[in-house]
Amino acid sequence: MSKAIIRTARIEDAEAVLDIQREVVTEKDYFIAVAEEINKTTEEHQEWIRKIFDHERETMLVAEVDNKVVGWIVFRSQERKRMHHTGSFAIMLQKNYRNQGIGKLLIHELLSWAEQHPVIEKVSLGTFSTNTRAIELYKKLGFVEEGRKVREFKFSDNEYVDDVLMYKLVK
Template sequence: MSVCKDEVKYIIRPVKLEDAEAVLDIHHSVIAEGEYFIKVSEEFTRTLEQQKEWIQKIIENEKDTLMVAEINGEIAGWIVFLSQDRKRLSHTGSFGLMINKNYRGIGIGRNLVTALLDWAEKNPSIEKVSLGVYSTNHKAISLYKSLGFIEEGRKIKEFKMNENEYVDDILMYKLV
């Protein structure tokens, strides 16, 4: 899929193994921001070799996908969908989305989620796409709602940000 927004042209495509380092770099940078990700920097210790193994497993599993947004050869963001292994959950999965800070606000997140939903609709094994999002991440919640996701639950005080600050985990889904 090729997209042009605000004079920025990018493509959304399936990940390649050679994207591993760029995907890992975005992962590290988003975690380092410390705002909307569960893990903190010292907890994310994945090596490049482990990243390649993770990507290879996703490529080999027809019920999982990892897509990237590429601008002039540079990976600007990615979305991963991981299915459930258990038989009674095998029709479901959840996704995570990360955009390089320099490329936010130009529609990459929306287009990655749309591409994921298109993929899920074509995948006969997938019926439900889910996610969890910090209750303080209003932009993301608005995006997901605009794409048809529905809040199905909330884990109260799920994340402890510091001694006196907690954030709820909002659980959302869309049937495809």
């Protein structure tokens, strides 16, 4: 496999980012939304990316392999003044590119960005309690479990999953 390149997302990446999101959602194991809720157009996704870049405390990075976007990570900040120092991220990778260190590269690059940012001090995330591989990776990267929202997600009548809340202080 070719080496992954991590770079800042561009507006023209919107379609690839949206395709990855649609793909991951169909797997049902990693994302809060269900497939029918992902109904944005490419143009709406372009506007979403544009708003991220217009916000001084937010960023989006993509992973590229052989000039193809195969994953992305987005960091969104809090609007409340007392929470400007915090934000959380979401990350998605195409299935064929998982378990190759690309997610780790995306997170490292995001953490590097956050460490250099004059305001960001705390990077957070939430993940399904069933996503044990991701939780393991986050712990290896220095994230700490901060708490859980018990039975936060309902998959079927008697199938619930906790939301595991994790964080890392970067300053």
